[in-house]
Amino acid sequence: MYDLKTRRHALALVVQGHSLNSVSKRTGISRAAIRAWQTRIDPVSRAADCPLCSPDPQPPADTAAYAYLLGLYLGDGCLSRQASGVYALRIACADAWPGLIESCREAVTRVRPTNKVCTVRKDGCIMVTSYSKHWLCHFPQHGPGKKHERPIILEPWQQHIVDAHPWEFIRGLIHSDGCRITNWTTRLVAGVRKRYEYPRYFFTNKSDDIRRLFTDTLAKVGVEWSTLARGSDPFNVSIARRASVALMDTHIGPKY
16 A cells, blocks of 8 residues: 555656656556556646746746756757657766766756756767756747757746856856867067966857857856957857956866
């Protein structure tokens, strides 16, 4: 015999998109019992564990983790709808940055603690992946085609989170489509040519809207930036002034 709480937990997993077989293995409850409960117990609301699509919509509980994950999604993330109606969130993380992979996994878990997170190896990268019917609630920017071919506009509740956690949002964008590099130049000093090195941050994205979200947020935290165009394409945002690089180093730092 199972109490009502256990039954509702099993049904909630089914609503999230898990198969009867996987729920059975996870809980130790037979598939026949779960199937029977689906008709005998009031269905668990689709919004039971999603504050965004509940009758009284609220932002995700962990807004700092969401701000970081939003940056990762806008840079290297995508949603894809499965045949079951569940959405797969996939964020590409380069093999070269194991710390980034772990930070991404942690952020996904903190935003959707009821869903599993897995990693799928691809050529040169790891796809941090999670399945839920509610990822579309969290990322309403999803749509057909590539991000730079459609408008990317934050919902008011998303902008409120970015305003509250600007550095987390910037970190997510840098960790996805940005980098910290060391530039160098030479100068003639007292007849001797000397080499000088200086750090610099870059952010590269084809979407005008995503670059604007990045630069607007930089301006709010006091970081100066400039645009470097390759040919006629202004895809690169550069942060090179010493004070701004120091500010970025304090809050962001290089990938690892």
